[in-house]
Amino acid sequence: MFRFLVRxxxxxxVILLIISALVFVLFYAAPRDPARIAxxxxxxPETLELVRKNLGIxxxxxxxxxxxxxGLFVGRDYTSFGRCDAPCLGYSFQNREPVLDTILDRFxxxxxxxxxSSVVYxxxxxxxxxxxxxxxxxxxxxxxxxxxxxxxSMQIYVVGxxxxxxLVDQWHLLDRANYTPFTDNPAxxxxxxxxxxxxxxxxxxxxxxxxxxxxxxxxxSEDYVRTARAKGLSRRTVFFRFAWRGAMGxxxxxxxxxxxxxxxxxxxxxxxxxxxxxxxxxxKAVSTNDLxxxxxxxxxxxxxxxxxxxIVDAVYALIDPRVRLA
Amino acid sequence: xxxxxxxxxxxxxxxAAGSTLLSACSSGNAGGGGGKTPNAGATEYTGAKVTIxxxxxxxGPAPEIPGAKKGGxxxxxAPDDFSHLDPQRIYYAYNSTVALLLHRCLTGYKIDSSGxxxxxxxxxxxxxxxSDDNKTWTFTLKEGLKWEDGSELTVEDVRHGFERSxxxxxxxxxxxxxxxxxxKGGKWRDAYEGPYDGKHLxxxxxDKAKRTITFKLAEPKPDxxxxxxMHSYAAVPVKLDTKEKYDKKPVxxxxxxxxxxxxxKSMVLVRNKHWDPKTDSIRNAYPxxxxxxxxxxxxxxxxxxxxxxxxxxxxxxIYKGVxxxxxxxxxxxxxxxxxxxxxxxxxxxxYWINTKRVTDLKVRQALIHAWPLQQIxxxxxxxxxxxxATSVLSPDIIGYEKFDVYGKLKKPQGDxxxxxxxxxxxxxxxxxxxxxxxxxxxxxxxxxxxxxxxxAAGFTPVIKPIDSTSYYDQVQQIDNSFDVMWGGWxxxxxxxxxxxxxxxxxxxxxxGKNNVSQTDVDWIDEGIKKNAVIPDQEEAxxxxxxxxxxxxxxxxxxxxxxxxxxxxxxGDKVGGAQFDPNxxxxxxxxxxxxx
Numbered sequence: 024m025f026r027f028l029v030r031x032x033x034x035x036x037v038i039l040l041i042i043s044a045l046v047f048v049l050f051y052a053a054p055r056d057p058a059r060i061a062x063x064x065x066x067x068p069e070t071l072e073l074v075r076k077n078l079g080i081x082x083x084x085x086x087x088x089x090x091x092x093x094g095l096f097v098g099r100d101y102t103s104f105g106r107c108d109a110p111c112l113g114y115s116f117q118n119r120e121p122v123l124d125t126i127l128d129r130f131x132x133x134x135x136x137x138x139x140s141s142v143v144y145x146x147x148x149x150x151x152x153x154x155x156x157x158x159x160x161x162x163x164x165x166x167x168x169x170x171x172x173x174x175x176s177m178q179i180y181v182v183g184x185x186x187x188x189x190l191v192d193q194w195h196l197l198d199r200a201n202y203t204p205f206t207d208n209p210a211x212x213x214x215x216x217x218x219x220x221x222x223x224x225x226x227x228x229x230x231x232x233x234x235x236x237x238x239x240x241x242x243x244s245e246d247y248v249r250t251a252r253a254k255g256l257s258r259r260t261v262f263f264r265f266a267w268r269g270a271m272g273x274x275x276x277x278x279x280x281x282x283x284x285x286x287x288x289x290x291x292x293x294x295x296x297x298x299x300x301x302x303x304x305x306x307k308a309v310s311t312n313d314l315x316x317x318x319x320x321x322x323x324x325x326x327x328x329x330x331x332x333x334i335v336d337a338v339y340a341l342i343d344p345r346v347r348l349a
Numbered sequence: 350x351x352x353x354x355x356x357x358x359x360x361x362x363x364x365a366a367g368s369t370l371l372s373a374c375s376s377g378n379a380g381g382g383g384g385k386t387p388n389a390g391a392t393e394y395t396g397a398k399v400t401i402x403x404x405x406x407x408x409g410p411a412p413e414i415p416g417a418k419k420g421g422x423x424x425x426x427a428p429d430d431f432s433h434l435d436p437q438r439i440y441y442a443y444n445s446t447v448a449l450l451l452h453r454c455l456t457g458y459k460i461d462s463s464g465x466x467x468x469x470x471x472x473x474x475x476x477x478x479x480s481d482d483n484k485t486w487t488f489t490l491k492e493g494l495k496w497e498d499g500s501e502l503t504v505e506d507v508r509h510g511f512e513r514s515x516x517x518x519x520x521x522x523x524x525x526x527x528x529x530x531x532x533k534g535g536k537w538r539d540a541y542e543g544p545y546d547g548k549h550l551x552x553x554x555x556d557k558a559k560r561t562i563t564f565k566l567a568e569p570k571p572d573x574x575x576x577x578x579m580h581s582y583a584a585v586p587v588k589l590d591t592k593e594k595y596d597k598k599p600v601x602x603x604x605x606x607x608x609x610x611x612x613x614k615s616m617v618l619v620r621n622k623h624w625d626p627k628t629d630s631i632r633n634a635y636p637x638x639x640x641x642x643x644x645x646x647x648x649x650x651x652x653x654x655x656x657x658x659x660x661x662x663x664x665x666x667i668y669k670g671v672x673x674x675x676x677x678x679x680x681x682x683x684x685x686x687x688x689x690x691x692x693x694x695x696x697x698x699x700y701w702i703n704t705k706r707v708t709d710l711k712v713r714q715a716l717i718h719a720w721p722l723q724q725i726x727x728x729x730x731x732x733x734x735x736x737x738a739t740s741v742l743s744p745d746i747i748g749y750e751k752f753d754v755y756g757k758l759k760k761p762q763g764d765x766x767x768x769x770x771x772x773x774x775x776x777x778x779x780x781x782x783x784x785x786x787x788x789x790x791x792x793x794x795x796x797x798x799x800x801x802x803x804x805a806a807g808f809t810p811v812i813k814p815i816d817s818t819s820y821y822d823q824v825q826q827i828d829n830s831f832d833v834m835w836g837g838w839x840x841x842x843x844x845x846x847x848x849x850x851x852x853x854x855x856x857x858x859x860x861g862k863n864n865v866s867q868t869d870v871d872w873i874d875e876g877i878k879k880n881a882v883i884p885d886q887e888e889a890x891x892x893x894x895x896x897x898x899x900x901x902x903x904x905x906x907x908x909x910x911x912x913x914x915x916x917x918x919x920g921d922k923v924g925g926a927q928f929d930p931n932x933x934x935x936x937x938x939x940x941x942x943x944x
Contacts, residue, residue, distance in 0.1 A: 065440075065524045067535045074520050103518040103593055118430070118612045119596065125612070192656050199653070299614050299644045307429075307613070 024340075028333070035329040042325045043318055047088050050314050057116050057312040077103035078116055080314075091318070112322075113315030117307070122319040125304065130323070132202045133300035136223065136292065137285035139216055143224035144231055145278070151228070152235025153267070159240055167232060174229035183222045183295035190218060200296035219296045223289065227281070234277065238270035245269065272343050279335030280328065287324025399747050399843045401574075401886060402459060402467035404475040407491075410626040411633050414462070414925050414939060418635065421942025423923065424664040425641040425935075426650035430613045435596035436583035437514050438521040442932040443668040445580050449632070449929075449938055450618060450639070451601040452583035455488050455507065455562075456574050459631050460939075464692060464930050466843075468575060469630055472507060472584060472602075476574045483569035483884055488577075490560040495623040496586050497606040503587075504555040504562045510584045512550050515543035518593040522581035523841065529576070532567025545592070571884045575842035604634035604938065616641040635925070635941035641667065651675045654918050655685060662922040663942060668934040670915035673730060679918055680733060691916040692928030693735065696839030697743045697848070700908040701824070701865040706832050707782075711775035713905040714755065716782070716833060719768035719806035720908045723761035724798035728791065729911070737761050738909035741852065742897045745843050745930060748890015754901045757909075768806035778807050785813040785831035787820035792835060825861050833908070834865060845893030846881050852907075853877075853900060866906035873900060 058074040059066065075081040079090065079101055090099065094111035101107060104114045112122035155167040190197045200219050203211040242248060243266050251265045288302030297303075301320055308316035431444045436452045439445060457471035468476050473488035480487070494502035513519060514527055515538060524537060530552040531540035541550050554563040566573065576582070589600045598607065604626075605618040618639040626634070640660075645653070647669040653661045655675070671679050671689070679685050700720070702713050722737050729735070736744075739753045756764065772778050782803055786792045796812055803810035813831060815823050824834045840847035851857050855874045857864035876896045883889035900906065915933055919926040924943045929936040 062520055069535070069538060070520050073517055077518060077520065105593065117432070120612055128611070128614075188652075192652070192658070195658075294646070297645045297649055303644060304613075 024337070027337070031333045031336070035326075035333065038329055039322055039325055043091075043322060044088065046318050046321050047084065047091075047314075050317065051084055057314055060312060061116055077101075079113075091315075112319040115308075115313055115316045117311045117313040117316065122315045125316065126301065126319050126323055129299055129301050129304050131204060132298055133286060133288050133293070133302065135202065135205065135212065135216055136219055136289055136298065136300060137282060139213070139220040140223040140227065141278075141282055141285070143220055144227035147224065148228040148231025149235045149274070151232040153239055155232065155236040156239030156243065157262070164236075168236065171229035171232040174225055175233065177226055179222060179226060179291045180295050182225060183219070183292065186218055186222050187296070200298060202298055202300075219292055219298065222295075223292050231274070231278075234274055235270065238273055239266060242266040242270040268342065272339060275338055275342065276335050279331040279338075283328035283331035284324075286327035286331075288320065399458070399466045399468065399745070401476055402469035404470070406459060406467050407470035407473070407475050407630050409629040411459070411630055412461075414633060414635075414941065417633065417925055417941040418944065419637070419941075421636050422638050422640055422663060423636045423937070423940050423942065424660050424920075425639055425667040425937070426645045426653065426664055427641065427643050427667040428646050428650075428669060430616070430643040433521060433596055434599045434607075435519070436580045436585065436599065437510065437516075437519045438596055439580040439583075440521055440523050442934065445932045446668050446929070446934045446937060447616075447618075447641075448580040448583070449603070449932075449936075450605040450634075451599060451603045451607070452580055453494075453602050453629075454510075454578055454580065454583045456578040457631050458578060458931055460927075460930065460936065462927060464928060466930060468578065471578070471629070471631060472502070477577075479571065479573070479884065483571040483573070483882060484566045485563060486566070486570075486573050487561055487563045490562070491628045492560075493625045493628050494602065495625070496589065497601045497621045497623055498589070499623050500586065500588070502584060502602050504557060504560055506586045507562050507584045508549070508553050508555050509544060509587045509590065510582055511553060512541070512544035513585060513590065514581065515541050515550075516545065516592065517543075523576075523579050525576045525579075525841070526564075526573075526582055529566045529568065529570050529573065530564065544587075569882045571882060571889065572842065572844045572846065572886060575844060579841060604629070604632050605639065608638070613643055615643065632938040633925070633941075634938055639937065647672050648674060651679075651918060654920050655679070657921045662920040664920040665923055665926055665935045665937070665940060666917055666919075667937070668932070670933075671918055675918075676730060676733060676916060679916065685918070688921060688923075689916055689918050690926055690928050691733075691914055692930055692933065693744060694839065694913045694915060694933045695743060695745050695843075695931065696837055697738050697741060697912060698835075698837040698910040699738065699741070700910060701834045701836050702906055702908065703829070703832050703834070703865075703867060704869075704904070704906055705827075705867045706830075709775050709777060710903070710905060711771045712777050712780060715768040715771035715775070715806065716808075717755045717757070717905055717908050718764045718771065719802050719808065720757075720910075721763040721798045721802040722757055722910060723763075724802070725795045726761070726911060728794045728798065729913075733914065733916070735911040735913040738912050740897050740901060740909055741907065742845055742848055742893065743840070743912055746840065746845050746848060746890070746893070747843050747886050748845060748892075748894045750894035750898070752898050752901075754898065763802045763806070765802070765806040768808075772807050779809050781809045781811055781832075783811045783813055783830060783832045785815055785824060785829075785833070786835040787817035788814045789817050822861075824865055825863070827858060827860055827867060836865060836907075837910075838863070844886060845890065845897070846877070849873075849893065849896065849900075850877050850881070868900075868904060868906040870904055873904070 058071055058078060058080060061078060062071050062074045080087060091113060094107065094113060096109055098109040099107045099111045101114055104119060107114060107121050110123065115122055115125060118125065151167050155164040158164045191199050197218050198214045201215040203215050205212045248261060248266050251261045288300055288305055290302035290306055293300045293302035294306065301323060304316065305320040308320055431447050432441065433439050433444050436448060439448050453471050455471060455473040456468055456476055458466045459469045460466050470476055472490055472494060474491050477486050477488045490504055496502055511526060514522055527537040528534055530550060531537040533540050552565045584602060586600050601621045604621055604624045606621040607616065608619045609617040620637055650666050651671055654664050654666060679689055702716060707713055726734060726737065737758060739757050742749050772780065784799060786796055800810045800812055823829060824831060838848055838852055851863040853864060853868045853873055854877050855869040858867050858869060880889055880892045880896060883892060917935055922943045924941045925939045927936050927939055
């Protein structure tokens, strides 16, 4: 296990390095100049040059990339911002604050959104999927299957707006989406995020219902399940200890990737509910040519996916004895 | 206000965070409503009527607003945080909306409830005294001015606000004063290195005992006191200047100070107890504080303010008008309409005619006759989206005169017959016209009516859509291959020089410059020079209006399109909400919480 983790962590670091270099190159491949925005309305060539120096983008691309990499380990000094301590992801061109500080400030929002909705959609998605599998071909299965088909084809920007209009504006049942740190007030934290959780999980629940159902149906028809039944094991034992365990493997894999993606920022959900998480941050970074911020968010998003991949692989081995970590 | 449309476009892209660049500048966003908007919002607009106030007008406190009372908190909603708080780094209009609460300049605009404005002394006792043929300007500081820590605001602090513009970390502010003080044009940075090594600018002389500050300019500037009302020239305390960090936590001398600020999320302003209303004839400052929330998209904030629940009843949109999707709802509901205000943006939208390519005056006049302004306005949202323009100068400019050389108000739908007649006289029937515009949902629609109108008038139109992010870069090339180009211009202060000079002076022709029509006419250049030094602004205004009319009659270098209008809605517990004619936003310092 230890060797597996070391190997995968090193691999992850290489992947992140490649991604950061790619973002750097792609950013400059587009015909746009981040200095132009910071230069303000009267932008003389002299001022533009000054801005480039201030932002640390006057050097050739490889030098800039090297400086950025170095900053991660030894920190960096900027003429117009001051000292940025290691691990320094740079200063945002746009809000002129260290990128890491901003990301750490936004991450709890995204984390809360991801964790909360995951709990809801896992419980309801897997639960409904299992019920549908048990009652295969019956009314309950048909209702669950069609409802999940409808729900999974819905879009957050439609359901989100609708839910806010009905649940918040018209019926006054729930609070308007807003983020209060969990440590400040757990009740307000949950109240403020309830609408986004419900909307996000409505769509994801549907996906997990469909996935669980098909996995369970498949597992229930496997030879080992039939064997277990033939041995006279109880229906409950067969269902949970044999079929369920076998069906969970692929679901956990998908869930790991989904959670990783959500932690990178749910762009549409955050925009729909005006929640200031990593998703909104990445949209803003793109629209304002904010390279350091963009790099930071992309690395966090990629890092989340990579890390959860490793976790999934490790957990997989624990669940499924057929998989052994070399 | 903005100097260059090009730069305004970039500013808007920052503020709009991801929305199509030009949509925020278009009427579609500002006040449009998809063509079926009721006429309800349109009002005859005669301009902000800026005049120059007296010392008495400059003496505080600001006139009381009937029914207003002190206390409570006004909530402000906006999609984006302010990009700068350091006054010397403030140029974009949306930053000025908060700067009005925190910072003070030598002069400022006193705005009455009808939107009429007077230039008055803000930190200064009056609007200054010019001498030496308008090359020397002297201002005296009011008594009792203090910073938020209780220390005295001195003439040194005022001078510091100018001198720190030279610091290398300040690159975003206006540069009119720097150019005027050094006489070195765009190379003003070469003349001085900033105040941080103890050196001062020779062109600014202060007298601490008399509390006077004198500016010695390299050239006559009769409207220099208007320049000084820009937040780029606000005072900064010498002793409390934290240089590059000042942008995050500036020191206030206005009625409010920053209590808390989480970038891109929220800002809390509380009373600055050291601000003395007796020193301020401009600001009322009724609320005990303001709470701003950022990251709220405009559609969301509009819906919240319409619903007016909880704290949203006390909310205003700081700088974003009602979006096109909601304008009809807002204007067709009489109760809701009571909770709106509106005003014209400061500038003019128009179409440049490239006079180097379209050399025949009659062809240019035919283009103006042919242009389908009514259909264009319909696409922008109908009459509520603004007034049809007939001049280069906008109604906000001192001296603005309404004239209609080409009968566009009588025939806003275009007059193809008149156009055909002129084309025939010129012997240019069927002339090819290349029309360039920035690609954007709104301009993709207006292109169709323009193409049809050109065909109907006997032209052969060629349509050139251009990527909106590089639009101004392309049309500002003097060897471009376009005949007619969409554009617009907002002035930085309401004198005509700020519009006519950059748009029509022969010196303003060049790559990246703003005389896109490449108008190079001797009498225009002479007129600009002559009018620019008329000391009395009312008199100068008349001369500028006459020049504006003559340009439209004898040169016809552009097709004026619209003076655009923007609507705002506010919560039902908000009083005193009105349009800020300078920054096209909510005038925060006049708002109050209703009982």
